[in-house]
Amino acid sequence: MQNEGNLMSLLPLLLFMSAMIGIGFYVRHKQEQGGSGNFVQQYFIGNHDLGGFVLAMTTVATYSSVSSFVGGPGMAWKIGFGWIYMAVVQVTAIFLVLGIFGKRVALLSRKFNAVTVVDIIRERFRSDFLAGMAAFIIVLFFCGTMTAQFVGGAKLFSTVTGYSYEMGLLLFGLVVVVYTTVGGFRAVALTDTCCAIMMMIGIVLLFSCVLDAGGGYTAIMESIHANHPEMLEPLSAGNMPVGLYLTQWLLVGIFTIALPQSVVRGISYKDTKSLHRAMIIGTVVVGFMNIGVNFTGILAHGVLTGSLESYGGVDYIIPKTIVASMPSYLVGFAIIGPLAASVSTISGLLIVASSAIIKDVYLHQKKKEGKAVPDKKLRFLSMLATAVIGAAVFFIALTPPSLIWIINMFAFGGLETAFFWTLLLGLFWKKANRLGALLSMGGGTLAYCVTQFLGFKIMGLHQIAIGITVSLIFFLVGSYFGKPTEREVLKEFFPEA
Amino acid sequence: MSEKEKFRQICREAGWTGAALAALIVFWLFAGFGLKDSSIEIFHMPLWAVMSSFGVWIFTILLVKCLTSFVFRDMPLDEKEDSHAE
Numbered sequence: 001m002q003n004e005g006n007l008m009s010l011l012p013l014l015l016f017m018s019a020m021i022g023i024g025f026y027v028r029h030k031q032e033q034g035g036s037g038n039f040v041q042q043y044f045i046g047n048h049d050l051g052g053f054v055l056a057m058t059t060v061a062t063y064s065s066v067s068s069f070v071g072g073p074g075m076a077w078k079i080g081f082g083w084i085y086m087a088v089v090q091v092t093a094i095f096l097v098l099g100i101f102g103k104r105v106a107l108l109s110r111k112f113n114a115v116t117v118v119d120i121i122r123e124r125f126r127s128d129f130l131a132g133m134a135a136f137i138i139v140l141f142f143c144g145t146m147t148a149q150f151v152g153g154a155k156l157f158s159t160v161t162g163y164s165y166e167m168g169l170l171l172f173g174l175v176v177v178v179y180t181t182v183g184g185f186r187a188v189a190l191t192d193t194c195c196a197i198m199m200m201i202g203i204v205l206l207f208s209c210v211l212d213a214g215g216g217y218t219a220i221m222e223s224i225h226a227n228h229p230e231m232l233e234p235l236s237a238g239n240m241p242v243g244l245y246l247t248q249w250l251l252v253g254i255f256t257i258a259l260p261q262s263v264v265r266g267i268s269y270k271d272t273k274s275l276h277r278a279m280i281i282g283t284v285v286v287g288f289m290n291i292g293v294n295f296t297g298i299l300a301h302g303v304l305t306g307s308l309e310s311y312g313g314v315d316y317i318i319p320k321t322i323v324a325s326m327p328s329y330l331v332g333f334a335i336i337g338p339l340a341a342s343v344s345t346i347s348g349l350l351i352v353a354s355s356a357i358i359k360d361v362y363l364h365q366k367k368k369e370g371k372a373v374p375d376k377k378l379r380f381l382s383m384l385a386t387a388v389i390g391a392a393v394f395f396i397a398l399t400p401p402s403l404i405w406i407i408n409m410f411a412f413g414g415l416e417t418a419f420f421w422t423l424l425l426g427l428f429w430k431k432a433n434r435l436g437a438l439l440s441m442g443g444g445t446l447a448y449c450v451t452q453f454l455g456f457k458i459m460g461l462h463q464i465a466i467g468i469t470v471s472l473i474f475f476l477v478g479s480y481f482g483k484p485t486e487r488e489v490l491k492e493f494f495p496e497a
Numbered sequence: 498m499s500e501k502e503k504f505r506q507i508c509r510e511a512g513w514t515g516a517a518l519a520a521l522i523v524f525w526l527f528a529g530f531g532l533k534d535s536s537i538e539i540f541h542m543p544l545w546a547v548m549s550s551f552g553v554w555i556f557t558i559l560l561v562k563c564l565t566s567f568v569f570r571d572m573p574l575d576e577k578e579d580s581h582a583e
Contacts, residue, residue, distance in 0.1 A: 280561050291550050
């Protein structure tokens with residue numbers, strides 16, 4: 001590991017981060033000039049204004065986290081092509097959520113003036129308790145995920161540049177909190193787009209440097225054939241069990257359609273043409289990133305020829321590859337990609353977490369009391385909520401809990417368990433009712449958390465399998481025994497009824 | 498398009514998206530586990546490795562292209578234009 005910092009390698013990153021802040025203030029300025037319009041709509045969802053390209057990029061960037069850039073390709077280095085085979089299931093993540101929920105959520109949100117996924121759940125099931133629970137789950141799990149992103153980004157930063165972990169955290173952590181707070185959703189979407197582009201450039205850059213440093217594609221592949229033949233098998237001589245493939249399909253494939261941070265993007269786009277375009281662009285981009293970054297991980301065998309232990313574990317493979325294969329003036333560019341993955345996920349989650357507190361809890365409470373909140377106060381409180389959540393997560397990340405990576409995947413599964421059936425059945429099944437949703441979200445999430453903490457698994461599968469199954473059973477039982485949904489609600493949600 | 502027609506169309510689209518997922522899973526199984534014993538190599542990669550990465554990716558892009566061209570339809574999202582500006 002390098003010990004002294006390298007200022008050269010910091011410069012591109014500093015420029016990039018300044019640009020992000022610039023975008024935040026620019027968006028803010030634009031919106032204040034525009035003047036008209038509802039602040040909450042503007043700040044939390046960007047006034048239904050996204051085009052296809054930005055919609056695709058923001059969905060992909062929020063979804064792709066720093067672990068897909070660091071831990072993932074590190075595993076590909078260890079496992080081989082089986083890891084790409086597994087990672088490639090993420091091509092489903094964009095077209096599924098936009099294809100299934102995109103239009104449904106867009107129409108409903110306009111009908112009810114909804115800004116968040118929780119708004120829609122509240123309208124559908126007419127339950128404040130359910131909405132409160134949903135908002136709580138979002139804030140809790142999002143904070144876990146955001147902390148993991150901060151920690152992952154800062155660790156990578158210190159390994160590659162030689163500067164301290166805290167300095168990295170300060171540099172990009174503060175930046176993301178500032179631009180999200182200032183610019184709201186619109187700034188998140190635009191910066192996400194820049195981030196996604198930087199991620200792709202970063203991958204291409206690293207890929208070509210690795211090829212160069214490793215003596216060319218043919219040489220690297222021949223060496224893998226000779227020294228690591230198991231990397232050319234799907235099961236990688238037992239390193240890659242079938243159960244892991246199945247888990248991947250569930251955890252980062254099919255059930256990702258219920259992630260509130262993805263579904264909320266269905267509220268944000270302009271017209272259906274944009275949605276259709278985003279489905280294609282998003283699929284192209286997410287496939288490019290996943291295959292590109294993991295392929296680079298495999299080819300890094302040409303650069304890192306020692307044993308896994310000698311590099312300090314899977315998480316250090318990519319940082320060490322960057323350092324070993326790139327000239328120092330390029331290192332600063334290479335590190336932007338993974339850090340962009342990290343900040344774009346944080347910003348996307350931060351704005352949704354803030355909307356859960358302001359829109360789903362605070363504003364709803366005021367509305368129930370019949371009190372109007374002046375625009376100025378609302379503006380202040382919204383930004384305050386974003387800043388406070390951001391700062392809280394930032395401080396947790398300064399002294400990170402040791403189980404941080406587990407928390408990341410844990411949060412992913414928890415959100416999916418909580419929201420999958422409630423959204424899918426709630427929006428497409430007339431018989432879905434309040435009791436079903438309450439039991440499903442509460443019981444399923446509880447079952448998921450408890451089995452996680454006990455380490456209890458069925459057939460070696462990740463606990464998402466248990467959570468989702470319990471959640472479904474509860475939903476069906478509740479829908480069968482509970483009171484059917486009121487007629488006037490059904491009429492709004494299912495025009496045929 | 499009336500509200501009713503929009504709803505029907507949305508359900509149709511969601512259903513076909515689900516069907517596309519099923520088709521993708523079948524292709525994915527075939528591309529990797531189905532081809533793993535083939536001795537063909539492309540660019541120094543075994544056939545299954547090529548098909549299960551680049552193959553799955555391209556297959557999905559084509560699938561989504563089919564969805565958006567043949568199943569998905571454009572529809573206005575605002576029922577009442579005036580309620581939009583409020």
